[in-house]
Amino acid sequence: MTEVALPRPATGVTRPAAGVMSDPGSSGRFGEYGGRYVPESLIPACAELEEAFRDAWADPRFRRDLDRLLAVHAGRPTALTPAWRLSEELGINLLLKREDLAHTGSHKINNVLGQALLAKRMGKTRLLAETGAGQHGVATATAAALLGLDATVFMGEVDIERQALNVFRMKMLGAEVIPVTSGTRTLKDSTSEALRHWVTCVDEAHYCLGSVMGPHPYPWMVRELQRVVGDEARRQCAAELSTGTPDYVVACIGGGSNAAGTFAGFADTGAQLVGVEAEGGAAVAFGQVGVLHGFRSYLLQDENGQVTEAHSIAAGLDYPGIGPEHAHLRDTGRARYVTVGDAEVIPALQRLARTEGILCALESAHAIAWVIRAAESGELPPWSTVLVTLSGRGDKDMATLMEAS
Template sequence: MATVPALLTPTGSAPAALATDGRFGDYGGRFVPEALVPACEEVERAFTDAWADPRFRRDLDRLLAVHAGRPTALTPAWRLSAELGVTVLLKREDLAHTGSHKINNVLGQALLARRMGRGRLLAETGAGQHGVATATAAALLGLRATVYMGERDIERQALNVYRMEVLGAEVVPVRTGSRTLKDATSEALRAWVSCADEAHYCLGSVMGPHPYPTMVREFQRVIGDEARAQCARELPTAVPDHVVACVGGGSNAAGTFAGFLGTGARLVGVEAAGGAAITHGRPGTLHGFRSYVLQDEHGQVGEAHSVAAGLDYPGVGPEHAHLADTGRVHYTTVGDDEVLAAVHRLARTEGIICALESAHAVAWVLRAATSGELPRGCTVLVTLSGRGDKDIATLMAARDGAGDVR
């Protein structure tokens, strides 16, 4: 791509610590088969070099602006705020191209893959949004894309599967295990072993072996950096009292929190009650990194359950585990019924149908405002990580009383 003038300021700053072991306190690291160590090391070197290269940053910022539609809006939720007695601001990642925050990271990794001379992207996906973003970036940059997706998720996210196929990606059904995101990630890692010399693994969240947790956070921190600047213009206090985001693997939350870690804002990560690795898990190793993981008494990885396919994961990014241990971020859970109610509440007050994943953050705000955990008059920033088009079938099944709407 030719060098073009940047339309945005560079996304974030150079990573402060791409440590050789990729540790966040007791978490992170690189626990992969020996055959994948050179591939991970090559990605680390390439990212460190690219992130320090002004031309790479300009190219990425240009794509984020003219293709992804950044900056995304900061929308006051006027009617909901009046009902709750708190000021709610929505960071609208649902307005980004492809309908979620996933495009931020994928454009960065796709540019990196091309810089490394790779002609193909491999990806895993649960809700399908990362798969759609990967297929989109591959089409834009002339790359091939192969997306691994659990068979169960393919059934409940048929719209996104078709979108990937229209964009030219190969969607590979994963029929092992729970047939959800965990198993799709395992298959994508296995595939990478056999083709690392010609394919780049475009991991979709702040998880996986080093350098992925740091790299994905840096590509996603545009959310928090933008929101911080927007809040400074909108709020008399410049910084909201509370910053809230949903957490599965945790990329939208990591990107959001990156803009506010150095402030006095209270940061809240909201997990799915049936997939809450921080709340119900314990330290373990999964998909090449150490973090909190749902496990049974024998250390076997448990299954996560959520109405939101994108949060149906038994682990969480290692930086989130560290932020939980240090107390900088408060992690909590909401259940499926609260999530479904939150989708309808936001739709009917603000005219926004958000993704089921994002509705976890909205559901916590509704509960906390009602219980008094959010004081009247406070300000709350909520990241809407995606739009709800993909979830219409699930919402309709819930309305019609279908048994299992997960």
């Protein structure tokens, strides 16, 4: 793998002033993390994508087209829901940013609609994607059907079995789902297979990566496409709260796209940013710096530097690394990262369901579990305001929950 820093495309876009969660520039680095570690054959494709995204992101017509799709197709803005009963039980003011209400059932549609529009603009005819929990795969299949593109989704055999409903949804939408039988047969290996396949078809296909990971420009581009979550939540909090902003902003993290999008809306405020990792996939808590899937960040590794397997009850958090911008936010102290074990997740999901009538995804339940723990232990000050992004709904997890009951 080779990292090459290419000259910045001359699109007329000026780089924002240096600051938290700003443009990483042509190097694609957030401090010491990120970059572009890919085979020579993918360097031109990554460079083409960066140039195309910068050009599109500076084009008011592209932004208007995306905003319209997010409104009329994805259902934005999503609601900011006060969790009244659970707030009373915990002695805090808990607000839920409801990405579970977005079309396809998660935040993934925000990123995918942007990348699919970009692919059409670039003259591509096919979308490639990896998926773990299946939500990104469903969103990719949805956007491809909407815009007349073909879709190929790589999914590990383990995830295919535990997320059978989403596999069927993808196929109903016209996508080809390719089982990945190598390695752990989960998200890490699905990403590897998707990258390998992209090498063979870069002229016709766009790799629609689903999180803030991968080679530059993906971590930055996906964060910008998910920024709509944080920007909306900030406006909604300003209207809801006398203080204008919450005391804490909390989101679950695998690769970290819903958290990055949420944090981007509050990075320049006094809100404390908290990312919640699955204990069995906690790259920040237990990882070391290394390179995987084209980027440098914290990864779970053994004593020989080999990437090790992640374990989580939530397929979407079953990834052994974390997006490079999150690694930088951790090192600079702007955000902190905590862990939640599988044993805490289902009780948290059930408690939210039985107090608020909301069945969230197992991924999102990690964030709820940490809030419950922190409130009941006194870590959260009484009646502090806590915003949690519910990244997805729990329909896909019913089989897992039934088995665990």
